[in-house]
Amino acid sequence: MTVLEGTATVLVEHDAASRVATVTLNRPEKRNALSLALMGELIEVFREIGERRDVTVVVLAGAGPVFSAGHDLGEMTGRSVEDYRQIFDRCCELMELIQSVPQPVIARVHGIATAAGCQLAATCDLVVAEEGARFGTPGVRIGLFCSTPMVALTRVVGRKRAMQMLLTGVPVDAPTAADWGLVNEVVPADRLEARARELAEQIATASSVVTGIGKEAFYAQIDRDQHAAYDYAKTVMTMNALADDAQEGIGAFLEKRTPSWSDR
Structure with missing residues (x-):
């Protein structure tokens, strides 16, 4: 069952079967500009x-002709x-929150992602x-x-490429963004929604x-x-190994069966 939630400027669609939520910026007349209210x-x-x-993966999208300007x-x-x-x-709080929620967040980018919109895409996990797209x-x-976008951008494309984008203001196309590490996959426009959904469901x-x-x-690392x-990582793996789902997953692999997750 799909449930629609949210507000006038943020739409939330939750697919209960896949446990994937789609969060959509809904200010198409403003090119999904990140106003103070929208960020809140x-x-x-x-x-x-x-x-x-009941939500294990989030897809972040934009309504209208662009992702976010x-x-x-x-x-x-x-x-x-x-x-x-x-x-x-508020902008920095939003960006840090996206990376701190436990659910992986996938940006589904079309049109343009510029300035804080580029920051938003760069902040997402995938x-x-x-x-x-540009x-x-x-x-x-x-x-x-773009000093705050610089923080996210530098961490995904590196110093020289980030400086080129920041100093010139010239946008890069989607294949270049993928080559530089800002984008995971580039797909035809008519495949964008489906591919983002496929990726989300693979993770889920x-x-x-x-x-x-x-x-x-x-x-953290x-x-x-x-x-x-x-x-740090060896401590995390030690504690992870004690989780019910780790024991279930290892057991299922050894027994050649599909694991049954309890999310514990």
């Missing part, structure tokens, strides 16, 4: 999803320092893009360097407690030096 709604949605046991520039003129701080605080950080061209066949452990461990990363 997304934060509430992801907080709620993070607590749910970034911050709502209508909110970026003539404001006080407190106003700007609130906007960027990205599937259609062939015509990714960019054009803030330098309007006098507002695993135990949700195990993918949650793995996602948390990935981000990634910036540590190698010795510290191994020291």
Whole structure:
């Protein structure tokens, strides 16, 4: 059964059978610009999803012609320092939340993902893009360097490529984004929704407690030096091995049967 939830600007579709939720930015008339209100709604949605046991994977999409054009520039003129701080605080809170929820999040990108929209895609655990999609950080061209998008972008494409995007503001196409590590897969536009769903359902066949452990461990170890990363990872694997689903999965493999997950 598919259940529709959410608000006027954030739609949530939950497929109970696959345990996949699709979260859709629903401001097509504003190119899904990340207004303060929209970011607040997304934060509430992801907080709620993070607590749910019936959702194991999330697909993040955009309604209308583009994924997201970034911050709502209508909110970026003539404001006080407190106003700007609130906007960027909320943006950073959203990005960190997406990586801290236990469910893997797949960005389904079409059209453009620019500035904070590029940051949003780069923040997600996986990205599937259609062939015509473009990714960019054009803030330098309007006098507002993409400093917060830079954090996510640098961590997925590396220093030199990130600096090229940040300093020129010139967008890169989907195949280039895939070559640089920003995108996992590029597919024809008419295959985008189906491929993102297929990928989500492949992930959802695993135990949700195990993918949650793995996602948390990935981000916890990634910036540590190698010795510290191994020291952390071996502790995680030791505790993971004690989980009911680890014992079930190992037993099922040895017995050549399909595992029956309890999500514990």
